[in-house]
Amino acid sequence: MPSLASARYGKDNVRVYKVHRNQETGVQTVTEMTVCCLLEGAIETSYTQADNSVVVATDSIKNTIYIKAKEHPVHPPELYASHLGQHFLDKYAHISAAHVKVVVHRWTRMEIDGKPHPHSFYRDGEEKRTVEVAATRDGISIKSGINGLTVLKSTGSAFHGFVRDEYTSLAETWDRILSTDVDATWAWKTFPTIAAIEEGVERFNAAWESARNITMKTFAEDESASVQNTMYKMCEQILEVVPESEVIGYSLPNKHYFEIDLSWHKGYKNTGKDAEVYAPQSGPNGLIKCEVSRS
Numbered sequence: 001m002p003s004l005a006s007a008r009y010g011k012d013n014v015r016v017y018k019v020h021r022n023q024e025t026g027v028q029t030v031t032e033m034t035v036c037c038l039l040e041g042a043i044e045t046s047y048t049q050a051d052n053s054v055v056v057a058t059d060s061i062k063n064t065i066y067i068k069a070k071e072h073p074v075h076p077p078e079l080y081a082s083h084l085g086q087h088f089l090d091k092y093a094h095i096s097a098a099h100v101k102v103v104v105h106r107w108t109r110m111e112i113d114g115k116p117h118p119h120s121f122y123r124d125g126e127e128k129r130t131v132e133v134a135a136t137r138d139g140i141s142i143k144s145g146i147n148g149l150t151v152l153k154s155t156g157s158a159f160h161g162f163v164r165d166e167y168t169s170l171a172e173t174w175d176r177i178l179s180t181d182v183d184a185t186w187a188w189k190t191f192p193t194i195a196a197i198e199e200g201v202e203r204f205n206a207a208w209e210s211a212r213n214i215t216m217k218t219f220a221e222d223e224s225a226s227v228q229n230t231m232y233k234m235c236e237q238i239l240e241v242v243p244e245s246e247v248i249g250y251s252l253p254n255k256h257y258f259e260i261d262l263s264w265h266k267g268y269k270n271t272g273k274d275a276e277v278y279a280p281q282s283g284p285n286g287l288i289k290c291e292v293s294r295s
């Protein structure tokens with residue numbers, strides 16, 4: 001006899017833009033985000049018995065995403081996502097969890113003639129600020145993150161001492177290019193209520209800035225022995241400077257740049273210490289992941 005093992009539903013890819021107009025200064029501030037909101041609860045009969053009386057339509061969920069963006073600040077995204085998730089618990093007794101994911105797209109203020117422009121912005125990269133909220137009747141859990149921050153260092157990275165056997169063709173290296181697309185997350189201790197999130201809400205921006213700075217400074221300055229070791233050093237530091245974080249996670253592709261032997265052409269030296277022209281690889285790539293928590 002089959003039974004519904006798990007179920008959630010809602011609206012995905014809801015694009016939202018909000019502007020704040022400072023009437024005194026004339027300065028406008030914009031936020032653009034993509035939202036996913038999925039509900040869980042006593043909704044089994046909608047799947048098993050065609051009972052739509054338990055279904056809050058995904059169209060209504062989409063409307064709620066817009067309405068909550070009107071009613072509440074959308075920045076920091078942790079606060080907006082929590083208000084949105086909590087709404088479904090407060091409004092519908094049969095809903096037990098709301099899973100909200102917010103991806104914030106970059107609109108960086110233009111500097112024109114050395115001055116910040118009051119209402120013009122540009123996309124300075126595909127890096128995203130991300131938030132995943134699970135609002136339940138036991139509290140609100142939040143995982144914040146950075147995604148798609150592409151970085152490269154042209155030296156200061158080695159990889160040697162790894163397993164060598166009949167499957168190994170990779171040469172050891174003491175100097176290589178290191179490049180990755182940073183996917184970093186930091187999970188907060190569970191917040192009991194929205195009030196606990198609102199109290200000291202600046203913690204979220206401070207943590208994002210710290211995580212971003214630590215990621216880039218460690219990437220740049222570490223004499224990297226491996227992706228594994230460098231990412232662990234990032235995790236350690238974020239745990240230290242964000243006291244309310246519980247688990248730090250990284251998922252880093254190792255985007256390979258291969259040397260090209262050009263000796264066949266006029267005897268050009270282009271390998272080892274003479275390497276200048278490389279072939280960036282689209283794939284396959286290494287993929288290195290870890291999560292680090294407090295012991």
Ligand SMILES: O=c1[nH]c(=O)c2[nH]c(=O)[nH]c2[nH]1
Nearest residue numbers: 159170225226227228254286
């Ligand atoms: O930093 C690295 N870690 C690995 O596990 C690995 N494996 C590999 O082929 N190159 C690398 N580089």
